[in-house]
Amino acid sequence: MTFGSRFHAAVAARGPLCAGIDPHAALLHAWGLPDSVEGLESFALTATEALAAECAVVKPQSAFYERFGSRGVAVLERVIAVAREAGALVLLDVKRGDVGSTSEAYAEAYLDPASPIAADAITVSPFLGFGSLDPFVDAARKHDAGLFVLARTSNKEAPEVQAAHVDDGRTVTATMLDHLRHLNAGADPLGSFGAVVGATIGDTGEDFAFNGPILAPGYGAQGGTTAELPRIFGAALPNVLPSSSRELLRVGPSAPAMREAARRTNDELRTLLSRTAGQR
Numbered sequence: 001m002t003f004g005s006r007f008h009a010a011v012a013a014r015g016p017l018c019a020g021i022d023p024h025a026a027l028l029h030a031w032g033l034p035d036s037v038e039g040l041e042s043f044a045l046t047a048t049e050a051l052a053a054e055c056a057v058v059k060p061q062s063a064f065y066e067r068f069g070s071r072g073v074a075v076l077e078r079v080i081a082v083a084r085e086a087g088a089l090v091l092l093d094v095k096r097g098d099v100g101s102t103s104e105a106y107a108e109a110y111l112d113p114a115s116p117i118a119a120d121a122i123t124v125s126p127f128l129g130f131g132s133l134d135p136f137v138d139a140a141r142k143h144d145a146g147l148f149v150l151a152r153t154s155n156k157e158a159p160e161v162q163a164a165h166v167d168d169g170r171t172v173t174a175t176m177l178d179h180l181r182h183l184n185a186g187a188d189p190l191g192s193f194g195a196v197v198g199a200t201i202g203d204t205g206e207d208f209a210f211n212g213p214i215l216a217p218g219y220g221a222q223g224g225t226t227a228e229l230p231r232i233f234g235a236a237l238p239n240v241l242p243s244s245s246r247e248l249l250r251v252g253p254s255a256p257a258m259r260e261a262a263r264r265t266n267d268e269l270r271t272l273l274s275r276t277a278g279q280r
């Protein structure tokens with residue numbers, strides 16, 4: 001089953017919220033844990049066990065694990081395994097991208113199920129040129145995995161590069177979305193090649209309908225709200241996966257409290273989706 005099909009089924013069953021598993025030092029402190037690999041492990045596994053049972057997708061941010069070297073990466077491997085056992089899809093936020101021959105090795109590391117750190121999908125950066133992502137595209141097709149390509153990120157510096165215009169007049173964002181439209185053409189119910197588009201970006205005039213999933217980070221702690229989503233995404237809203245890390249994790253360490261927060265947010269998002277579907 002392709003990633004796009006698994007994604008579509010998981011969101012239909014559990015709701016669109018993606019839970020970020022980002023063990024910031026400040027959160028470890030707030031949970032009464034040491035800023036050490038033991039603290040990381042306790043935080044990450046508690047959050048994953050709580051949220052992966054509730055959410056369609058969990059998104060660990062690799063940087064917070066890499067911070068502790070190989071022992072931190074070993075914790076990330078366990079997070080991936082635990083989340084999958086709980087029935088969640090794992091989207092690993094690693095934002096990889098390099099010259100083709102190196103991207104091949106990254107693709108093997110993160111998308112080949114034989115690798116201990118393989119996920120269902122990863123984030124990739126197209127800023128060495130979209131074609132530099134070919135090894136990731138090939139590996140995703142071979143292993144039924146997914147990709148989320150940076151298209152318009154949530155940070156305030158993003159427009160400098162991503163809203164710039166290329167020779168034919170399109171924005172960089174629109175160019176990336178056109179590549180994704182091509183990769184996802186004919187896929188049903190949804191393609192496996194997604195975009196990363198911040199929940200903070202306001203109205204850009206971009207057309208986000210490209211028959212693929214849209215990761216929308218920046219929801220919650222960075223100021224993105226449910227009410228803003230229709231203005232940003234328009235008709236593509238049903239394919240949007242709003243992603244919240246700090247806002248959800250601050251509710252911990254109580255597992256029932258984190259689960260309840262995720263459930264409430266999923267209910268709010270579902271209500272928005274049925275209201276906007278009624279308007280179309």
Ligand SMILES: O=c1ccn([C@@H]2O[C@H](COP(=O)(O)O)[C@@H](O)[C@H]2O)c(=O)[nH]1
Nearest residue numbers: 061153154198217218221222244245246
């Ligand atoms: O455009 C982007 C792409 C990725 N991120 C990542 O998402 C989370 C956001 O965390 P919050 O605590 O909910 O703000 C984090 O892992 C970022 O690296 C993003 O924020 N924006």
